[in-house]
Amino acid sequence: MLETLGLSNAESQVYQLLVRAGRADADRIHFLLPLSAGHAAEAIDGLVEKGLVTVTDELPVQLIPSPPDIAGEVLLMARMNELKTARGALDRLAGEYYRAPRTDGTEGVADVTPDEEVALRYEQIQRTARREIVRFDAPPYLVSDAVNWVELERLAAGVTYRTVYDRLALERDGAQEEIRQYTEAGERARVLHHVPVKMIIVDGSVALLAVRSGASRKQTVVHIYGGPLLDALVALFEMAWESALPLHPTADQSRCDLADDDIELLTLLLAGLTDIGIARQLRIGRRTVQRRVRELMDRAAASSRIELGWQAARLGWIAGPGDRVTPPESLPETRPRG
Structure with a gap:
């Protein structure tokens, strides 16, 4: 002690x-x-x-x-x-x-993270967070751990996490259980049909960005610190966050009496998952998915799945807050600017 x-x-x-x-x-x-x-x-x-x-x-x-x-x-x-x-x-x-001096011309902007250091760097920058971490999450993954235990620790310590998941991230086996573990711990999660890039930003002051390069399409992780490039990435995340669909959303209870499992199915459907993908995530049969979608369409008086999405938003079946990332200028400087 x-x-x-x-x-x-x-x-x-x-x-x-x-x-x-x-x-x-x-x-x-x-x-x-x-x-x-x-x-x-x-x-x-x-x-x-x-x-x-x-x-x-x-x-x-x-x-x-x-x-x-x-x-x-x-x-x-x-x-x-x-x-x-x-x-x-x-x-x-x-x-x-x-x-x-760097040979890649990134002085004062970023540096390339060696492949063998990616997992450690990913953990380290999360542990430096004091207020908020935002992420774009999409496969293929460079860190092999099934669960991001550091996120659970930082959430417990009061750090806010906001994650926009790519649709493909939701189609992985066990994805719903894993993501629910984060959301129940406090993560705010949304989904897009396709996220523009894989990245994590900590306190608006430092980021890791995965980029594809060369004919092999190998992913290279770039460590980015303060400057216009980081500011642009923060703005990119906010635009994506505003247009993304909340995962495990809380419906407007004054206007909606949908059960939680119906809201979950509706969320996966609107995220773009196929019936087979939804069935796999919810661990039910494909025909059960089709039957429940038809029931939701009947309740919403929708003639198509596309109209179901529009009606779901109009009826208040899906909703979520539009929170903002912590501006970098509101935090003490943690990296030298170029």
């Missing part, structure tokens, strides 16, 4: 024991804790050096703990100063990194 203040595990154990006991015989510490005599003595020396323990002159020698709120505050301030110094060093190194 106290290791983050610079204490070893043994020092943390000894100090907590002393705080609870008030004082203790130095020779008996290793009997009271699962520590050897050598490790106990080393821990005591470390605590004395850090100002957390005082050794008396009496015999047998007694160990008296310093008040945690006073001695601990001194250690905490020291660690904070160390972290501040380390952050300054990282900022200086980042400046050198982004100013370094």
Whole structure:
């Protein structure tokens, strides 16, 4: 528990024991804790050096703990100063990194992420988020993990996620269960028939963009930081978000009495999935899909599936908020501009 203040595990154990006991015989510490005599003595020396323990002159020698709120505050301030110094060093190194000459002419705009670093970079930039992450999600995927556990962690920490999924992303086996896991954790999700590009933007200040290049159509991941290109990508996401269809939407309950499973089916239908694709995602038969679509058409007095979509919007069967991405200028600068 106290290791983050610079204490070893043994020092943390000894100090907590002393705080609870008030004082203790130095020779008996290793009997009271699962520590050897050598490790106990080393821990005591470390605590004395850090100002957390005082050794008396009496015999047998007694160990008296310093008040945690006073001695601990001194250690905490020291660690904070160390972290501040380390952050300054990282900022200086980042400046050198982004100013370094590059052979692809992307100085001050972006850099290409090596293939072997893509998964790590994808995880790292999510962990730097303080407010919002927005994404275009489409296969084929470059990160093999089935579930983005980092997203679930960041959602729990209060970071907002907005994702626009490509229709093909919804046709994957198990896609509905996976996406529902994110939406139930707080992700706001929408779908387009086709997203213009695969990307993730963090706090409006940094992005990863997957682009296809060469005859092999190999995907290259580009790390983009502050500048006009990033601003354009933010604007692109917002336009797509406004026109995308909400996934797992909440209907207007004052105007609609559709069951949740009917809303889910309607959403997949309007996203462009085939009857077979809908059946696979909902784990029902294709004929069941066709029957339920016909029932929705009858309820909406629609003569075609196209008209069903129009009527669904008019009747309030599908709805979703039009949230905006966090403007980059409202956040502290995290990358040097070119």
